[in-house]
Amino acid sequence: MPEVIxxxxxxxxxxxxxxxxxxxWHPEIPPVATVKPGDDFRVxxxxxxxxxIKNDDSAEDILNAPLLTVHTxxxxxxxxxxxxxxxxxxxxxDVGPIPQEEGPLAGQGWGYTGVxxxxxxxxxxxxxFPDAYKAVWEFRGQTATSRHIPHVSxxxxxxxxxxGTAPSAELLAKWNKREGDLIATDPHRVPPLALPxxxxxxxxxSLPKDQWQRVGSEAGRTAPPRxxxxxxxxxxxxxxxxxxxxxxVDGANFSVGDLHFSQGDGEITFCGGIEMGGFIDLHxxxxxxxxxxxxxxxxxxxxxxRVDPQYSxxxxxxxxxxxxxxxxxxxxxxxxxxxxxxxAIEYLTKFGYSPEQAYxxxxxxxxEGRLSGVVDIPNSCSTVYIPTAIFDFDxxxxxxxxFQIDPGIGAPRAADNPNxx
Numbered sequence: 001m002p003e004v005i006x007x008x009x010x011x012x013x014x015x016x017x018x019x020x021x022x023x024x025w026h027p028e029i030p031p032v033a034t035v036k037p038g039d040d041f042r043v044x045x046x047x048x049x050x051x052x053i054k055n056d057d058s059a060e061d062i063l064n065a066p067l068l069t070v071h072t073x074x075x076x077x078x079x080x081x082x083x084x085x086x087x088x089x090x091x092x093x094d095v096g097p098i099p100q101e102e103g104p105l106a107g108q109g110w111g112y113t114g115v116x117x118x119x120x121x122x123x124x125x126x127x128x129f130p131d132a133y134k135a136v137w138e139f140r141g142q143t144a145t146s147r148h149i150p151h152v153s154x155x156x157x158x159x160x161x162x163x164g165t166a167p168s169a170e171l172l173a174k175w176n177k178r179e180g181d182l183i184a185t186d187p188h189r190v191p192p193l194a195l196p197x198x199x200x201x202x203x204x205x206s207l208p209k210d211q212w213q214r215v216g217s218e219a220g221r222t223a224p225p226r227x228x229x230x231x232x233x234x235x236x237x238x239x240x241x242x243x244x245x246x247x248x249v250d251g252a253n254f255s256v257g258d259l260h261f262s263q264g265d266g267e268i269t270f271c272g273g274i275e276m277g278g279f280i281d282l283h284x285x286x287x288x289x290x291x292x293x294x295x296x297x298x299x300x301x302x303x304x305x306r307v308d309p310q311y312s313x314x315x316x317x318x319x320x321x322x323x324x325x326x327x328x329x330x331x332x333x334x335x336x337x338x339x340x341x342x343x344a345i346e347y348l349t350k351f352g353y354s355p356e357q358a359y360x361x362x363x364x365x366x367x368e369g370r371l372s373g374v375v376d377i378p379n380s381c382s383t384v385y386i387p388t389a390i391f392d393f394d395x396x397x398x399x400x401x402x403f404q405i406d407p408g409i410g411a412p413r414a415a416d417n418p419n420x421x
Contacts, residue, residue, distance in 0.1 A: 001042065002093070002281050005033040006074050008044035010098060010105050010277075013051070014072045015203060021046075021074050021257070022205045024197075024219035025228070027166050027249050029205045031078035034251075037285045040093060045160070045257045046072040047106040047277040055110050055136050056412075057148075062114040062271065063132035063414035067121055068201035071222040071231070075255030076166055076205070079284055082252035087290030088165060088245040090254070091283035092305065095158050095239055097139060097261065098278050107277030111137050111144070111261045113364040114271035115356065117414065122191035124268040125338060125359065132414035135360040137261065137274045144262055144274060144364070149357045150408040154262065154365050154390040155309040159237045160280055161258030161273060162222065163300075164229035168248040171227060175220050195221040227298035233273065235263040235366065240305025246291050246298060256280060264362050265369030265384075268341055272363030309366060311387035315395060317344040318372065320379040330378045333371055337382035340369075344384050351395065352405040360411055365390055 006019060014021065019032045035041055047053070048071045053061045082088060098107040106112055116123050118130040135148040145153045167175065179194040186193055199216030207215060225232040229245050237243065245254065259280070260273030267273050291297055319339025321332035329335050341362055348358035366387065373381035388395050393403045 002040040004042045004044070005035065005077070006043045008046055008277070010101060010103060010108065014046045020203065020205050021072060022076070022255065023069060023071055023073060023203045023222060024216065025164070025167055025222060025230070026172065026204070026215050026219035027169055027253070028211070028215055029076055029166065029207055029253070031076045031251060031253055032205060034078040034080055035284050036080045040281065040283050042279055042281045043074045043256055044279050045074050045259050045277055047275055048072055048258045051105050053106060053112050053114070053134075053275070055104065055112070057409065059114070059132045059134040059412040059414040062134045063117050063120065065114070065116070065120060065271075068198055071162055071258050073162060073222065073255040073257040076253035077255070078251035078253055079286065082247050082286055083250055084168065084248055085289055085291045086247040086252070087287040087294065087296060088247050088252045088254060089285040089287060090163065090243045090245065092237065092239055092241045093281040093283055095160065095259065095280040096278050097276050105277055106275055107259070109139055111139065111274040111276035113137065113269060113274055113360050115269045115359060116271055119190060121270055123270040124266060125341060126191065128342065129356065129359055133356045133360060133411045135357075135364065135411050137364065139261060147409060148411045149353070149361050151392050151405045152361060152365065152390050153392070154387070156262035156274065157235050157238050157308055157366050158259070158261055159235055159263070160256050161233045161260050162231045163237070163243065163245070163254065163256045165245050165247055166249045166253035167220065167226075167228050171248055172218065172220055175226060176218070195223050197221065229300045231258065233263065233267040234302070235260070235265060235273070236304040236308070237302060238305045239307045241302055243300050243302040244287070244290070244296060245300045246296055262364055262366055264365055264367035266337065267363060269359060269363035274364050311389055313388045314368070314385040315388055316383050316385045317347065318381055318383045319343055320381055322379065328378055331374060331380045333374060333380040333382055336380040337369060337384075340382045340384040344386060350402045351393070352407050354407060354410055356411045356413065357407060362386075
């Protein structure tokens with residue numbers, strides 16, 4: 001096993017550890033450890049809400065999820081010799097749940113998927129699903145099943161939702177300017193258009209506490225993907241993947257976290273992967289001057305691993321850029337993917353699933369999402385591919401009509417949403 005350079009004790013809160021990680025992006029956050037090019041090492045990661053979500057049959061914890069505290073990132077890790085303009089090369093050697101543990105933390109043999117309330121983050125289909133729902137998944141080896149979504153099981157494509165390098169001060173200022181300008185176009189929107197810096201709940205590693213208010217008021221929130229990588233939620237960044245990240249500061253200062261046991265393309269319920277804590281084994285290297293040499297001035301490029309489950313048959317649903325009210329939009333791929341997802345959800349309800357169960361399933365299972373047409377004006381076309389083998393019944397259309405499942409206890413819904421309406 002590679003050397004553990006960042007360890008987490010499941011009996012302690014994230015913020016109680018001597019080596020403290022962080023939940024914001026800022027160039028002044030000090031590294032927790034230093035590695036050299038050519039090193040292999042292991043990093044422990046905590047589930048993104050640090051244990052706030054429980055293995056139970058209630059969605060009240062999803063309704064009240066503390067979004068200001070996320071994400072609990074492990075790092076930053078300094079890479080010896082890394083300089084701005086280099087490419088950081090990360091190989092994912094292994095990644096998985098918390099080893100040999102069962103308990104109350106996500107990753108200790110279980111994980112969860114959540115649909116967020118419109119008034120606490122929302123989701124990709126927030127207008128159709130404004131309330132909070134949850135599904136808990138149990139792990140058996142590489143396979144996930146859920147008491148909240150019966151008759152399905154699938155192998156997880158385990159991956160980190162977040163890996164990113166530290167931004168330079170100039171890049172951070174660019175983020176804050178453009179996202180602030182976007183917020184100003186509709187400052188009272190629910191959900192908000194973007195998340196501005198927020199100092200009160202910032203965790204900034206070993207930075208001196210008298211600097212936390214200043215740095216926290218500048219630091220980038222970890223919710224969106226940006227030039228440095230960050231919260232890209234790419235399900236194929238699994239074991240065997242090689243990723244090339246741009247370096248913006250001396251040492252690169254990369255961080256990792258937000259592990260998922262599985263996820264559908266797009267993580268459409270917002271908390272759409274199967275969230276968990278666990279470990280990740282990495283190999284690190286550098287390509288000196290690689291950003292200019294390969295034209296990678298922003299955003300990572302990667303070579304996916306080869307551990308995806310092998311599905312041979314899919315049921316695919318398409319959608320176009322026309323709203324539910326019949327309004328034509330011009331090549332709106334976001335809308336066309338929403339419509340494809342809604343078509344898949346409606347189809348699955350014909351077999352006995354509730355819409356919420358079907359939505360949670362699309363967020364968690366290894367569905368494939370594709371931009372299938374982006375040139376045929378005025379309609380963009382997107383498609384959603386569902387592997388038929390994840391069901392224990394025949395989900396294909398037939399002359400006999402849809403098989404009727406027992407939906408079981410269903411997906412828990414938050415009973416009291418005082419902000420709903």
